[in-house]
């Protein structure tokens with residue numbers, strides 16, 4: 001990583017209240033692995049060092065706002081992790097947390113697995129599959145303390161995919177760009193339908209770049225009805241309470 005990249009990472013993390021100096025070698029290695037893998041398979045649209053540092057690394061770390069991922073032994077599922085975001089940056093700074101990054105695309109999870117091994121992130125257990133399938137699997141349903149997801153789907157869809165996987169009292173932390181009142185309203189209704197309630201809507205700007213971001217937190221306050229999640233593809237095709245696309 002160039003000195004400019006290191007400075008951006010340090011500044012971005014500092015704005016989030018984090019000091020990542022000790023983890024700089026791991027972030028540098030992750031950058032190298034991502035750039036190298038991206039030259040062979042298309043893993044992420046972001047290609048420049050500054051984009052990867054700010055829009056992948058720092059953006060993923062912004063998920064730590066609110067302290068919802070602080071706690072040794074927390075079990076965290078990352079739905080639609082893609083090339084490992086937000087899991088990999090989070091696992092670098094929170095090695096005491098157990099992360100399960102999930103994606104339906106095998107080549108993406110192959111990368112996440114090899115990167116986690118190379119970085120010695122022993123708390124990371126990547127999984128190929130769909131959230132709808134996991135949500136109906138007794139080995140995964142109601143087994144997680146937290147579900148995180150970044151740039152995956154509209155809030156009502158995330159509520160249906162995420163809430164079945166949470167233990168009672170668990171939290172879904174959805175990382176989004178700016179969110180419309182309509183999406184938020186539908187998300188609140190969908191959360192209620194699947195046993196959750198929105199407890200926090202944290203609008204902020206991304207360090208350095210100033211892009212608008214929102215962290216929406218949904219708490220699992222009651223059981224999720226057995227009929228959720230619906231079968232693969234249905235939550236996306238017919239989102240609960242949400243028609244505006």
Ligand SMILES: C[S@@+](CC[C@H](N)C(=O)[O-])C[C@H]1O[C@@H](n2cnc3c(N)ncnc32)[C@H](O)[C@@H]1O
Nearest residue numbers: 080081082085103104105129130131150151152
């Ligand atoms: C736009 S990408 C975002 C990737 C990553 N979270 C990030 O922020 O860079 C969305 C990812 O979610 C995955 N995905 C979408 N729906 C899914 C589902 N129901 N179960 C598992 N993965 C899903 C896709 O395969 C894709 O890799």
